[in-house]
Every structure is written in C-alpha cells, then in structure tokens.
Amino acid sequence: MEKTFSMIKPDGIQRGLVGEILQRFEKKGIKIAAMKFMMISRELAEKHYTAHKGKVFYDDLIRFITSSPVLAMVFEGEDVINIVRKLAGATSPEAALPGTVRGDYSLDVEYNLIHASDSKESAEREISLFFREEEIINYELITAKWVYPK
Ligand SMILES: Nc1ncnc2c1ncn2[C@@H]1O[C@H](COP(=O)(O)OP(=O)(O)OP(=O)(O)O)[C@@H](O)[C@H]1O
Ligand SMILES: [Mg+2]
Numbered sequence: 001m002e003k004t005f006s007m008i009k010p011d012g013i014q015r016g017l018v019g020e021i022l023q024r025f026e027k028k029g030i031k032i033a034a035m036k037f038m039m040i041s042r043e044l045a046e047k048h049y050t051a052h053k054g055k056v057f058y059d060d061l062i063r064f065i066t067s068s069p070v071l072a073m074v075f076e077g078e079d080v081i082n083i084v085r086k087l088a089g090a091t092s093p094e095a096a097l098p099g100t101v102r103g104d105y106s107l108d109v110e111y112n113l114i115h116a117s118d119s120k121e122s123a124e125r126e127i128s129l130f131f132r133e134e135e136i137i138n139y140e141l142i143t144a145k146w147v148y149p150k
Pocket of ligand 1: 115
C-alpha cells in the first residue's frame with residue numbers, strides 16, 4: 001500500500017466542488033488517511049512549490065494557493081500515486097481528458113482545482129509538510145476486501 005498527498009485548491013473550495021471531487025476518489029475505492037481544511041501560509045506554499053521557484057508563474061501560483069482555504073488530504077491504496085494523478089488529469093486544460101477532475105471542471109492551467117503528488121519522493125515530502133505523523137489515521141476500511149480481492 002502506498003500513500004499520496006492531494007489537495008483541493010482554493011478554486012475547488014470557492015466553486016463548491018469539494019463533494020463532487022471527493023466522491024470520485026471515494027467511489028473508486030481509495031482510502032482517506034488524513035484530511036485538513038486549512039489556509040496555507042506563504043512559508044508553507046513556498047516549501048510546497050519549491051520546484052517551481054524562478055518560473056514565470058511562480059509568484060501567481062503562491063498568491064493563488066494562499067488566497068483562500070484548501071482541503072489537504074492523504075489517500076492510501078495500491079499504486080495510489082499514479083492513480084490519483086490520472087483521476088486529477090493533465091495540467092493544461094486542452095490536454096485534460098473528460099472523466100478527469102480537471103478535464104470535467106477546469107478551463108485554466110493555473111486554476112486547475114486539484115493537486116496530486118507526482119512521485120513517491122514528492123508524496124513523502126508533501127505529506128510531511130502538511131501533516132504530523134499522528135494526523136495520518138491507520139484504520140481498516142471495510143470495503144478493502146471488495147476493492148482489492150487478491
Ligand atoms: N504555465 C503555467 N501557468 C500558470 N500556472 C501554472 C503553469 N503550469 C503550472 N501551473 C500551476 O502550478 C501548479 C504546479 O505545476 P505542475 O507542473 O507541478 O503541475 P501538476 O503536477 O499537474 O499540478 P500539481 O502539482 O498541482 O498536482 C499547477 O497545478 C498549476 O496550478
Ligand atoms: Mg506537480
């Protein structure tokens with residue numbers, strides 16, 4: 001089992017898409033391991049997006065992600081890093097396919113509703129930026145044996 005970090009961004013909260021987005025992960029069978037509704041500080045935003053420092057969109061991105069609350073989440077499941085990326089969809093609106101969160105609800109490369117870790121290393125780094133160890137809940141999901149039969 002693998003863990004990934006995901007986040008509904010300020011546009012998702014403001015547009016009332018939290019339930020719609022979460023439902024997709026729940027229905028897929030993915031387990032919620034942690035969740036936090038929060039404002040991101042400038043300091044945390046800079047740490048989270050450190051890989052983008054120096055890019056033309058960096059200042060805008062920091063402003064956007066700190067502008068309104070987000071829902072930070074940890075999901076757990078087999079190959080969940082790749083699967084959550086797939087369900088989120090491509091970054092740019094013309095590439096994001098229908099059926100993905102971005103493909104269905106976003107028209108902008110920046111305001112694209114959801115974040116999803118892109119590798120095992122990013123997932124570990126991002127989870128520890130947003131959550132303390134005791135905030136990640138270890139429990140048995142009763143549907144697991146129907147979602148992962150083997
Ligand atoms: N060309 C751009 N112009 C404006 N904003 C951008 C651009 N490219 C990326 N962003 C913003 O920066 C975020 C991080 O970019 P990245 O390249 O990591 O995309 P991603 O991995 O698809 O998205 P995320 O990291 O949020 O899951 C994007 O989700 C988007 O909000
Ligand atoms: Mg990324």
